[in-house]
Amino acid sequence: MTDNCSFEAVDSLMSKLELVIYIPIFISGLILNVVALLVFCIFLRKWTESMIYMTSLALMDLLLLFPLPFKMHATNNKWPGSLQPLCSILESLYFVGIYGSIYTIMCIAVDRWVAICHPFKAKQLRSPKAALGTCVGVWVLVLSVLSPTIHGFRVVGQNDFHCFHEFSTNGWSPLVIICLLVFGFLGPAMVVIFCSVQTICALQRSGQNSPKSRACVKIIYSSLSAFLVPFTPSHLGILLQFLVHQQFIQDCDNKIRISLFIQVAMCLSNITCCLDALCYYFIAHEVRNTKYTFSISMTNLRRATFSTSEV
Numbered sequence: 001m002t003d004n005c006s007f008e009a010v011d012s013l014m015s016k017l018e019l020v021i022y023i024p025i026f027i028s029g030l031i032l033n034v035v036a037l038l039v040f041c042i043f044l045r046k047w048t049e050s051m052i053y054m055t056s057l058a059l060m061d062l063l064l065l066f067p068l069p070f071k072m073h074a075t076n077n078k079w080p081g082s083l084q085p086l087c088s089i090l091e092s093l094y095f096v097g098i099y100g101s102i103y104t105i106m107c108i109a110v111d112r113w114v115a116i117c118h119p120f121k122a123k124q125l126r127s128p129k130a131a132l133g134t135c136v137g138v139w140v141l142v143l144s145v146l147s148p149t150i151h152g153f154r155v156v157g158q159n160d161f162h163c164f165h166e167f168s169t170n171g172w173s174p175l176v177i178i179c180l181l182v183f184g185f186l187g188p189a190m191v192v193i194f195c196s197v198q199t200i201c202a203l204q205r206s207g208q209n210s211p212k213s214r215a216c217v218k219i220i221y222s223s224l225s226a227f228l229v230p231f232t233p234s235h236l237g238i239l240l241q242f243l244v245h246q247q248f249i250q251d252c253d254n255k256i257r258i259s260l261f262i263q264v265a266m267c268l269s270n271i272t273c274c275l276d277a278l279c280y281y282f283i284a285h286e287v288r289n290t291k292y293t294f295s296i297s298m299t300n301l302r303r304a305t306f307s308t309s310e311v
Helices: 008-044 049-065 068-076 081-117 119-125 128-151 174-206 211-245 252-269 272-288 290-310
Strands: none
Touching: 008 049, 008 068, 008 252, 008 272, 049 081, 049 128, 049 272, 068 081, 081 119, 081 128, 081 174, 081 211, 081 272, 174 211, 211 252, 211 272
16 A cells, blocks of 8 residues: 555546536536426426425425536635635535435335325325425435534635535544435435335236336336436445545555546436436326326226135
């Protein structure tokens, strides 16, 4: 191991690469999510459970997009120490947007699972009021947990610094990283995967391979991919960088590769803003087939009940 690893080549590459990645993500994500909100709030005005979740997700994505111009500026410029409070606020908004999106997507998957796999219980559990309460709960949870945590990542009294970079050792403490990985990604990912698999199986059993059933399955696969593709590499990078900070990984070349990997992965994770917006159409299409899905599920449940009673 060498203690004087140089990351200048990585920093130089990322100073250019971040702009190439962030600019199209910011522009396309802003347009897609603003248009989605206009459609939901002005043109549709139909506050079903799915529409409420999608509106909350669009707001989360906009919250994630808001700090990106500041993040792009901070890539190539150091900020004076007087801007440290502003930096902490922007970092908090950024991470609230990321993990708020993760939990909102998880809620959408659970809502879909309840609607399709448990149609009788869905009448009691699903309602626009319940969906609104769930979304408000997600906002309160991520704001109350992440904002004070992210604020503690900055070294007090720091002079010139790179915002969104150079976190203190508090930011890489085992408690913070384990909680971030387990509760921020692994837990929601397992819920999304479980609900998606169960829903797909239910549709394939009840839909009898009909076109509408196949369309719903494709929608769920698309939503699952839009969740796993942006967030899996970034959290893998966080785990590897944590191992570097804990000195489990000491080889200089590996540390340089991990530094490049986590920065690229974190940049690309912002594409979730665009992928979510593309999923809005698919979910809206799914909403139009809700009655169809309910009728299939309830019919098959009745058939199963009658078959069991005859045995």
